């Protein structure tokens with residue numbers, strides 16, 4: 175892993191093509207600002223099955239940051255409950271940089287999963303959230 179990236183675990187979470195296409199549509203529509211939202215599905219971590227993504231309002235004034243509106247986070251939680259799913263994590267777009275989390279991204283991640291898509295090379299990657307958020311069934315140490 176290149177040194178400029180924070181130490182983070184890459185997850186091989188399957189994202190259905192329809193969801194992936196929708197995320198890129200959201201990202202292109204929001205550019206040059208970052209788009210963000212939440213991913214709903216079943217399972218945990220590597221076994222997670224992404225079912226759908228929601229779009230949230232980005233409250234950040236910066237083009238290189240995101241801050242999902244708390245109301246939209248609550249709406250995603252309610253939608254998940256209504257559909258018998260749970261919020262697996264958040265997603266956001268990078269307009270000019272790679273699909274890798276920045277330190278700021280990780281600092282504001284409040285779920286075990288973070289999806290990042292890059293408009294630079296149309297790539298999508300999944301990362302583990304902060305280790306303290308790792309769920310007990312993750313079967314891995316909580317400290318480094």
Ligand SMILES: [Zn+2]
Pocket residue numbers: 266267268274275276279290
């Ligand atoms: Zn980011």
